[in-house]
Amino acid sequence: MxxxxxxxxxxxxxxxxxxxxxxxxxxxxxxxxxxxxxxxxxxxxxxxxxxxxxxxxxxxxxxxxxxxxxxxxxxxxxxxxxxxxxxxxxxxxxxxxxxxxxxxxxxxxxxxxxxxxxxxxxxxxxxxxxxxxxxxxxxxxxxxxxxxxxxxxxxxxxxxxxxxxxxxxxxxxxxxxxxxxxxTPMKRLFDNVHGTGESSLANIAMTTNLSWAGKDVVVAGYGYCGKGVAKKAAGQNANVIVTEVEPRRALEAHMEGYDVMPMDEAAAVGDVFLTTTGNRDVITADHFERMNDGVLLANAGHFDIEINLDELAEMAVDEREAREGVREYELQDGRRLNVLAEGRLVNLASPIALGxxxxxxxxxxxxxxxxxxxxxxxxxxxxxxxxxxxxxxxxxxxxxxxxxxxxxxxxxxxGVAYDDLSDEQEEYMGSWQHGT
Structure with missing residues (x-):
């Protein structure tokens, strides 16, 4: 060693x-x-x-x-x-x-x-x-x-x-x-939903000094973390678009009122892209080609592989540090795509991140x-x-x-009190013999 x-x-x-x-x-x-x-x-x-x-x-x-x-x-x-x-x-x-x-x-x-x-x-x-x-x-x-x-x-x-x-x-x-x-419920229901949702959006806002209101925010993945990001972004008056590969989660996002579409389509309309999948190559060269000037790209998954930065760097004709924690990639046609926290966990790896x-x-x-x-x-x-x-x-x-x-x-x-089941309720819930 x-x-x-x-x-x-x-x-x-x-x-x-x-x-x-x-x-x-x-x-x-x-x-x-x-x-x-x-x-x-x-x-x-x-x-x-x-x-x-x-x-x-x-x-x-x-x-x-x-x-x-x-x-x-x-x-x-x-x-x-x-x-x-x-x-x-x-x-x-x-x-x-x-x-x-x-x-x-x-x-x-x-x-x-x-x-x-x-x-x-x-x-x-x-x-x-x-x-x-x-x-x-x-x-x-x-x-x-x-x-x-x-x-x-x-x-x-x-x-x-x-x-x-x-x-x-x-x-x-x-x-x-x-x-x-x-x-566990104590992790997923709070850490993944509220923790990831609040900290990711807060760090992006602090890093860029930009508002969420009115922006088209693309959330890649609608697991517990994606749900939290979508919920918190909608709560700050953003228009939320969800991309998913799992049909039931895509349907759930649709029933929650979010727009659901493939990343190929979302790439052309999003202002902010936030990946929460834990998978690789969620956003790639094909998507970069469709994106608008000035978009923000951030990862709230885990490893820095969700946004393919190698492909983005190959496409870029110039790079610069547009702002601390924001790397700007200028493409051949003049469009600028901005990557936060080097594509790593934005709520923990940005310069002022607190998790x-x-x-x-x-x-x-x-x-x-x-x-x-x-x-x-x-x-x-x-x-x-x-x-x-x-x-x-x-x-x-x-x-x-x-x-x-x-x-x-x-x-x-x-200081929060909650109810307990009575003995009769315990017995009822544990029995198959009680009917209506």
């Missing part, structure tokens, strides 16, 4: 960076009652004592609260970024000051440095992995399979990562259990924390063990009681 330095060894003004990072983390923690409650529980019981947790996440203030929560539970944590442009260096430096945390996350690294930092995390020989995009899991399986027997399990945060993990599982290549955190709202990530990271607890308590299956509640290798749904636990903590923190 490579000898890659922690962030504290890479920054010049480390003390100033740490001070700024701690201030950001403190602000986030004040608005994260779920992780605050879990940290109090974990700090008293130290349930992760002796565990080594390897993480590849978007390293910013909200993630830092999760990292510190795991460390306060007794774990030794090594963390790096899962996107070269989403790291906040000051937050990374603040994390690295913690005696049980080593942070390798640095903003703006190239591909080589990115994977060197992944390897540096793996060098800690994690017993639990926490991933956003599955790069950490993939690297362990491909390059360090000798570590797999000592890993009790992992957690995956995002849609793209879960897709990759399920494909890996279908091929019989996933050799330890991983919870699909992305697929999802704090309250939203508190819910998602709360699920991550209790899933780590579940793995530590009932981890990977051991052939020598007689216990029957352990997890086999593969992708696992998050147990519903864990997801409900996070909802209950949040409702309690918000």
């Amino acid at each position: 490579v000898d890659y330095p922690a962030i504290s060894e890479q920054l010049d003004d480390i003390e100033s960076a740490r001070e700024d990072g701690h201030r950001k983390i403190d602000w986030a923690r004040e608005h994260m009652p779920i992780l605050t409650a879990l940290q109090a529980e974990f700090d008293a019981e130290k349930p992760f004592e002796g565990q080594r947790i390897g993480m590849a996440m978007h390293v910013e203030a909200k993630t830092a609260v999760l990292v510190e929560t795991l460390a306060e539970a007794g774990a030794d944590v090594a963390v790096t970024g899962c996107n070269p442009l989403s790291t906040h260096g000051d937050v990374s430096a603040a994390l690295d000051e913690h005696p049980k945390i080593t942070s390798y996350a640095k903003r703006g690294v190239d591909d080589e440095e990115y994977y060197e930092a992944i390897e540096a995390v793996i060098a800690h020989e994690p017993t639990v992995t926490v991933d956003d995009g599955m790069d950490l899991v993939a690297a362990i399986h491909e390059d360090y399979p000798e570590l797999i027997d000592s890993i009790i399990g992992g957690c995956e945060e995002t849609t793209t990562g879960v897709h990759r993990l399920r494909a890996m599982d279908d091929d019989g290549a996933l050799e330890y259990p991983v919870f699909a955190v992305n697929d 999802h709202p704090v309250e939203v990530m508190d819910q998602s990271f709360g699920v991550q924390a209790v899933c780590v607890r579940e793995l530590v308590e009932n981890g990977a299956s051991d052939s020598s063990s007689e216990e029957g509640d352990q997890y086999e290798a593969g992708v696992h749904e998050v147990p519903d009681d864990l997801d409900r636990e996070i909802a209950e903590i949040k409702l309690d923190a918000e």
Whole structure:
């Protein structure tokens, strides 16, 4: 493995960076009652004592609260970024000051440095992995399979990562259990819909200083993230056009009142294009040829492959930085197409990106924390063990009681009361013998 330095060894003004990072983390923690409650529980019981947790996440203030929560539970944590442009260096430096945390996350690294930092995390020989995009899991399986027997399990945060993990599982290549955190109601209904919708539109508006009102906004993909983007854009008086490849989702978007059409048609009318598919080549040269002058192109999926920037660069006769975070490509006929955040996650990789709202990530990271607890308590299956509640290798749904636990903590923190079923109602719902 490579000898890659922690962030504290890479920054010049480390003390100033740490001070700024701690201030950001403190602000986030004040608005994260779920992780605050879990940290109090974990700090008293130290349930992760002796565990080594390897993480590849978007390293910013909200993630830092999760990292510190795991460390306060007794774990030794090594963390790096899962996107070269989403790291906040000051937050990374603040994390690295913690005696049980080593942070390798640095903003703006190239591909080589990115994977060197992944390897540096793996060098800690994690017993639990926490991933956003599955790069950490993939690297362990491909390059360090000798570590797999000592890993009790992992957690995956995002849609793209879960897709990759399920494909890996279908091929019989996933050799330890991983919870699909992305697929829980507490993640999908809030993080994907409200988090992606609000943060993507907010960052585009801040980066460009342009309004949404009256614009034709093309949303590629109508999964949970696409629904959130479409809903929030419509709420700011944009005209929303949805492109889809799945007929039921296309019909759902149509029934919600949005225009639905193929990207070939949408390319000629859109002012703003926002991809949310997790797939590659959603917008390509054929579409660039049809686009109007001045369009904005942004990605809210995962990797920087949804907008084919290689084809756009080949078509361009000139490029320039039109505005910080906005790359302008001038075509032969004089049309200018503007790419935000280098085609990476616009809500995390633009120059002033802050990611999802704090309250939203508190819910998602709360699920991550209790899933780590579940793995530590009932981890990977051991052939020598007689216990029957352990997890086999593969992708696992998050147990519903864990997801409900996070909802209950949040409702309690918000002072929201809700009903319980009576004994008679419980009995009725569980019986097939009761008729009308």
